[in-house]
Amino acid sequence: MLAVVAAQAFFVVRGYWSAHKEFAYQMFPESSTWRAEIARVTDDGQRIPITEPWAGYRWGELVDSRGLSSPGVRRHADAGLDNQLAFLDAALDWVAVNTPLDTETRYLEAVVTTWHNTDDPEVVVLRSVDRSTAE
Amino acid sequence: MIAAFDEVLGRQVSMRAMALLRVLAGPIVLLHLRPFLLDALNGKTYRDTFYEPYASWYPELPTPLYIAVLCVGALAAVAMTVGWHTRAATTTVFAVVTYNLFLSTTHVHNNRVYLIVVLAALAVAPSGRELSLDAWRRARAGLPPLPTTAPAWPLWLLRFEASVVYGASGLSKLLDSDWFGGTVTWHRVVRTREQLEASVLPDWVITVLADRSFHTLAAKVIIATELFIALGLWWRRSRYAAVWIAVCFHVAIEVSARVEVFSYLAVAALVIWAVPSTRDRVLVIDYSVSRHRTLATATRWLDWLARFRIVAGPPGSPIQVVHRDGSVNDGPAAVRFVLSRLPLTAWFALPTLLLPAPKHAAVEPPGSTSRMTRVG
Numbered sequence: 299m300l301a302v303v304a305a306q307a308f309f310v311v312r313g314y315w316s317a318h319k320e321f322a323y324q325m326f327p328e329s330s331t332w333r334a335e336i337a338r339v340t341d342d343g344q345r346i347p348i349t350e351p352w353a354g355y356r357w358g359e360l361v362d363s364r365g366l367s368s369p370g371v372r373r374h375a376d377a378g379l380d381n382q383l384a385f386l387d388a389a390l391d392w393v394a395v396n397t398p399l400d401t402e403t404r405y406l407e408a409v410v411t412t413w414h415n416t417d418d419p420e421v422v423v424l425r426s427v428d429r430s431t432a433e
Numbered sequence: 434m435i436a437a438f439d440e441v442l443g444r445q446v447s448m449r450a451m452a453l454l455r456v457l458a459g460p461i462v463l464l465h466l467r468p469f470l471l472d473a474l475n476g477k478t479y480r481d482t483f484y485e486p487y488a489s490w491y492p493e494l495p496t497p498l499y500i501a502v503l504c505v506g507a508l509a510a511v512a513m514t515v516g517w518h519t520r521a522a523t524t525t526v527f528a529v530v531t532y533n534l535f536l537s538t539t540h541v542h543n544n545r546v547y548l549i550v551v552l553a554a555l556a557v558a559p560s561g562r563e564l565s566l567d568a569w570r571r572a573r574a575g576l577p578p579l580p581t582t583a584p585a586w587p588l589w590l591l592r593f594e595a596s597v598v599y600g601a602s603g604l605s606k607l608l609d610s611d612w613f614g615g616t617v618t619w620h621r622v623v624r625t626r627e628q629l630e631a632s633v634l635p636d637w638v639i640t641v642l643a644d645r646s647f648h649t650l651a652a653k654v655i656i657a658t659e660l661f662i663a664l665g666l667w668w669r670r671s672r673y674a675a676v677w678i679a680v681c682f683h684v685a686i687e688v689s690a691r692v693e694v695f696s697y698l699a700v701a702a703l704v705i706w707a708v709p710s711t712r713d714r715v716l717v718i719d720y721s722v723s724r725h726r727t728l729a730t731a732t733r734w735l736d737w738l739a740r741f742r743i744v745a746g747p748p749g750s751p752i753q754v755v756h757r758d759g760s761v762n763d764g765p766a767a768v769r770f771v772l773s774r775l776p777l778t779a780w781f782a783l784p785t786l787l788l789p790a791p792k793h794a795a796v797e798p799p800g801s802t803s804r805m806t807r808v809g
Binding site for chain 2: 299302303306310313314318320321322323324325326327328329331359360361362363364366374384385388389392393415416
């Protein structure tokens with residue numbers, strides 16, 4: 299019983315610094331919003347927006363959860379910005395390593411504009427793993 | 434100190450509330466598993482789109498086996514609700530829901546985490562000894578019923594967790610200056626103003642909701658509500674107010690946000706705050722009066738937490754409730770009290786307890802058979 303209570307207390311405290319806040323029960327933490335321009339960067343340096351299908355893939359079909367299916371539209375970060383950026387970062391990696399028919403992309407890059415509550419916007423750049431070394 | 438703690442946790446208490454929560458949890462689990470099962474029926478699982486395992490060693494099943502596990506979880510949820518091989522069914526539901534949740538960080542939401550906490554408590558508590566097919570089959574086979582009391586620790590543990598859900602949420606808002614000052618709620622309303630204007634809400638409501646100064650106060654009310662529920666549930670004097678407010682709170686969340694099964698689960702889990710003893714109040718009924726019989730029937734059907742023992746009073750006697758301490762309510766006050774203790778009617782009846790309801794000492798001790806006949 300004490301172990302469960304201690305573990306629960308740990309998770310509640312951990313929620314204040316962790317991107318994923320399991321067992322921390324921080325409901326509706328922010329009104330923050332975000333938007334991302336995501337592009338595939340090819341071996342020859344071209345930047346091709348993921349709004350265009352590639353090698354039979356569509357972003358919205360590959361990534362359809364946690365509000366990531368239409369990253370170009372400004373959306374609410376419903377579990378907080380840290381959480382949203384962590385998911386987006388992981389999604390870039392997942393797409394990079396799970397699109398075997400794509401032979402031209404070297405990595406994916408997201409230029410993310412975030413608005414923490416009513417604060418001024420900030421820009422963060424996220425990059426996936428390099429597909430040439432990810433195998 | 435430690436001995437007192439052990440005594441409280443080890444004390445034998447009624448598991449009736451856990452049994453009722455078990456019954457209610459099954460449909461909630463089905464609702465939770467529904468999107469996963471619908472995707473599976475369409476040939477899609479979590480692995481077909483972005484997901485993020487918590488650990489590389491976490492076992493992932495071949496797709497057909499994964500779908501079979503989800504189906505087993507759904508069937509076990511039905512078995513859990515009806516109480517068929519209850520312990521095994523509840524443990525299976527907990528295992529399936531937990532396994533599925535931790536397959537990916539994308540699966541984890543607060544409401545789902547709370548669901549596995551509730552299922553864990555149900556799995557370790559003997560929640561199948563009443564309100565179950567197991568109990569019915571045992572009676573049918575002529576076997577004596579298993580005790581419906583058990584050590585209190587699973588109930589206390591679940592109460593702690595239920596309280597943490599509200600407390601942690603309220604605390605995180607209290608410590609966030611944007612939340613406390615009303616910026617977060619106001620900004621959310623402003624960002625969704627178009628949707629509000631397209632809704633059925635009258636213009637003046639939308640104007641109030643979009644007013645910044647309204648949120649300066651509203652945010653504090655929200656935080657105070659969450660903290661009051663978290664703390665108020667622990668004390669008998671504030672418990673019913675906390676339960677009543679909690680129901681309002683969850684209804685408001687359900688209509689204003691998408692929270693999956695959270696509202697249903699949180700409202701269902703409120704039953705664990707009932708005093709864990711059963712049939713310790715007496716409802717005295719004059720069976721020659723139609724209104725009395727109606728109340729007795731309603732009580733027999735709706736007293737899911739087994740609060741009342743119904744006895745036949747002498748002809749011409751009013752409806753009476755004999756409380757644990759031997760004091761008595763009669764007439765309308767007794768009816769209001771009974772309705773306030775039935776889960777389905779409690780929310781409506783609890784405010785009526787604020788009306789004057791004089792109590793007087795019992796003429797006869799509860800359960801006396803000299804002029805009262807025990808019938809239920």
